[in-house]
Amino acid sequence: RYPLEKRxxxxxxxxxxR
Incomplete structure (x- = not known):
């Protein structure tokens, strides 16, 4: 949906x- 979510x-x- 949003490219920011993948980042x-x-x-x-x-x-x-970790």
Whole structure:
């Protein structure tokens, strides 16, 4: 739906990847 959501999803995934 929103391009910002995909970018935010990547940041959240990397932060949770810790």
């Amino acid at each position: 935010y999803l990547r940041i959240v995934t990397i932060r949770y990847n």
